[in-house]
Amino acid sequence: MSDSRPTNIGFGTLMKYKFPPMAIASILHRISGVILFLMIPFLLWVFDKTLASQQGFNAVHAVLSGGVARFFLWVFFSALVYHFIAGLKHLFMDLGYFEEKCSGKMSSTLVMLVSLVLIVLLGVWLW
Amino acid sequence: MVNSTTSLTKSGLKDWFIQRVSAVILIIYTLFLLGFAIKHTPLNYVDWSMLFAHTWMKVFTLLALLSLIGHAWVGIWTILTDYVKCSFARAVLMVIFLLAFLTYVIWCVTILWG
Numbered sequence: 001m002s003d004s005r006p007t008n009i010g011f012g013t014l015m016k017y018k019f020p021p022m023a024i025a026s027i028l029h030r031i032s033g034v035i036l037f038l039m040i041p042f043l044l045w046v047f048d049k050t051l052a053s054q055q056g057f058n059a060v061h062a063v064l065s066g067g068v069a070r071f072f073l074w075v076f077f078s079a080l081v082y083h084f085i086a087g088l089k090h091l092f093m094d095l096g097y098f099e100e101k102c103s104g105k106m107s108s109t110l111v112m113l114v115s116l117v118l119i120v121l122l123g124v125w126l127w
Numbered sequence: 128m129v130n131s132t133t134s135l136t137k138s139g140l141k142d143w144f145i146q147r148v149s150a151v152i153l154i155i156y157t158l159f160l161l162g163f164a165i166k167h168t169p170l171n172y173v174d175w176s177m178l179f180a181h182t183w184m185k186v187f188t189l190l191a192l193l194s195l196i197g198h199a200w201v202g203i204w205t206i207l208t209d210y211v212k213c214s215f216a217r218a219v220l221m222v223i224f225l226l227a228f229l230t231y232v233i234w235c236v237t238i239l240w241g
Contacts, residue, residue, distance in 0.1 A: 037199045048238045057172040
């Protein structure tokens with residue numbers, strides 16, 4: 001039987017799909033995970049400097065007060081907040097909750113809404 | 128067939144289990160640091176360094192980093208097997224990340240006990 005369906009979907013075609021909230025919540029969980037992974041060295045640098053001496057602590061404080069650094073800090077904490085809350089949903093799903101279409105839709109939407117509110121509040125607090 | 132050579136445990140179930148256990152440890156560590164930061168706001172060097180002077184905090188931090196690495200290993204492996212179809216490229220990327228993980232552990236130990 002010949003099958004003419006594509007095995008790989010192009011990015012352009014992909015963007016035309018209408019994704020359910022579960023799919024969006026899931027891809028955001030992946031993206032936030034990658035961001036957090038890439039920021040591990042930065043995190044270790046902060047631990048290293050701030051714990052080394054009072055001068056190091058002050059230096060990190062000064063660096064993180066800068067505009068660009070503050071934006072990175074916001075990205076980092078936003079990714080952390082989202083990954084944390086979406087991860088909680090995963091743990092609940094392991095226990096057997098939110099596995100139906102309706103409850104899955106609701107929990108995914110809730111995860112994104114709660115994260116959005118916290119991320120906005122985080123931005124307000126940072127600036 | 129999915130190549131499991133570079134996965135953390137070579138078993139989907141064990142990988143899943145490690146990802147969950149490490150997630151719980153990271154939740155506890157994150158909430159603990161958040162609570163500490165709120166209690167000692169604005170955070171100063173003395174309170175901060177005193178916290179990390181305790182052996183239990185050093186052990187807790189190293190445990191959190193090892194959890195983070197186990198968690199990231201499973202996550203990165205999953206993402207790479209999904210999106211990088213060339214197994215050679217995937218292996219090269221995985222080796223780079225594993226070397227990075229090793230560096231992070233050594234770095235963390237020198238920060239805590241150096």
